[in-house]
Amino acid sequence: MKLPSRSKSYMIPEYSVTGDLLSYLTCNLQYRYQNKGTLPPSKPVQRWFGEFIHGVIEEAYIQWEQNNMHFPWDWKKDIRPIEDLIDLRLQVRGLYPFDEDLFFSIHNQSDEELTIDDLNEHDHKKLASARAEKAINIWGKDLFPLIDASEHLIKGIRDMPNYDENTSRSNYYGINGVVDVSSSVKINKTLEQSNFDNYNNRIIEYLKKDENFQKRIAKFDKDDEYEILIDYKGMKRPPEKVNNPKVENKWETHEQQILTYSWLRSEQKSSKPIIAGIIFYLNELVPSKEDLILIKDELNNGLTDIGYEYDKDIELINSWQEDDKAPELSDNFKIDRSIRIINVDEYEREKALLKFDSVVSNIEESLIKEMKGCKIQDAWKGDSDERTCSACDFKTFCKNNSVKTKDFKIP
16 A cells, blocks of 8 residues: 655744844845854843843833832833843843943842942942833823733734745744834724823824824725834934934834734724824833934934934933033933824825835745755945944854954954
């Protein structure tokens, strides 16, 4: 009797909106080593802060919901214990901050037993702690009452672009992403109710002032509900325009991210119409010196979209020098720059999905080349801007890096 042979295993490749799309657009070759080759960066500070601020806000929301806490929160009593908890979670995963970014974990000391009373004002002013406090006390009181779900995993499936039955790994591919916050809001609350939980909600007010958003909700009945997707990022507001073709246009990429999330969410049965996304750029609340240098350059060269109406703040930024103490910018300037509203338009969403298809097609093409014996650096394009190359662990042997490494010597 002839036994049938076992069929080949069938797997659908899965791609993450942040882990694949954003990483690949930063640098193809770096993406290959870090994501496909599982070679993590030696100094993942940016990754640490991104995960730290997400973890802090999520834990703060849980405590606010459980304990009915009122704002503002005290840093030492309310916020620092959350920072310590999230920091210890990240240490287990091998992620550590720079010393100047965060006070050491009080549970990680062997010489003496430290308590929260051992903290001082200097520790509060460390960059990550300062941003965590501002994020909670400035946006928490407006954001937390709007949250329906946080850290919401969404998935979808699409046809594999440029599918070839002889070479392609699959005829479909999966997309997954994690929405930081999804919020259901009624039209009549947005249009007519100026008071939300006995205080003006700043996020609702920003939505009311957005003309495109008003046009979108005008098509709904007042009793209809819609969804808003919210994402927060541990970075400054990216420039609206990018002159260097090698530099990833994060302004467009972040819009594509929200639009892709909106499609994934709309594929779920429990979803309501999704008409907007909001991104919070939390570094704007407490900008570092590096952030200030970039903000200064973008304002002077017309590359950013927010800030030109604040004459006093622009004057402070232009008169500031790198060795000076950071200028005291107004709260309105920092808050305006920290929030961005993205309107979810069906046409723009389809363009974003086609862009994702294009990225997946390029990744699959490089993978197939490598499977057929092509060398890694020939299969993947290593070409990015100087800032990305300077921080890259693979710059010493990358053929296409933007940084001169001829003086590099092995110790």
